Amino acid sequence: MKTEHKFRLNLQFVIASILAVIFLFPIYWMFITSLRPEVMTTVWPPKLFPTDLTLENYKAIVSNTVDTPVFRWFFNSLVAASGYTILSCICMFFGGLCFGLPGFSGTGSLFLGPDYLIHHPRDYLSDPQLFIGESIRMG
Structure with missing residues (x-):
C-alpha cells in the first residue's frame, strides 16, 4: 500500500x-x-x-x-x-x-418520475436523503 x-x-x-x-x-x-x-x-x-x-x-x-x-x-x-x-x-x-x-397502461406515466430524476440531477441531489443514499451507493 x-x-x-x-x-x-x-x-x-x-x-x-x-x-x-x-x-x-x-x-x-x-x-x-x-x-x-x-x-x-x-x-x-x-x-x-x-x-x-x-x-x-x-x-x-x-x-x-x-x-x-x-x-x-x-x-x-x-x-x-x-x-x-x-x-x-x-x-x-x-x-x-x-x-x-x-401491457400495463400506466407504465409510461409512472416512469416519468425516474425519468425526471435522470434529466434533472440537480433537483435530485438537493434532497438530503437521496444524496446520502447515493453517496453510500444505495440509491
Whole structure:
C-alpha cells in the first residue's frame, strides 16, 4: 500500500470514530440519566461517568401502570409499526407488479418520475436523503 493511501484510510477511520462518538453520546447520556436518582439529573456540572446508578426509575414506571401505561404504549407502537410495514410491503408489491407487466397502461406515466430524476440531477441531489443514499451507493 502506498503511504498516501494508508494516510487516507487512517484519516477516514479517525473521522468516522469522532462522528461515531458524537452520534452515540446522546444515546449514552439518555441511558445514564435514566439510571440516575431523580435529584442527580439536574446537578451541575454533570458527571459523565456517575457512580450512584439505580433502577428505581424503571421500577416506578413499571409498577405504576395506571398513570404510566408503558406496556400499552409499547403495544400501540408495535401495532402501528407492524401495520405500516405490512401496508408498505403490499403497496410496493403491487407497484412493482405494475412496473413489471408489459401491457400495463400506466407504465409510461409512472416512469416519468425516474425519468425526471435522470434529466434533472440537480433537483435530485438537493434532497438530503437521496444524496446520502447515493453517496453510500444505495440509491
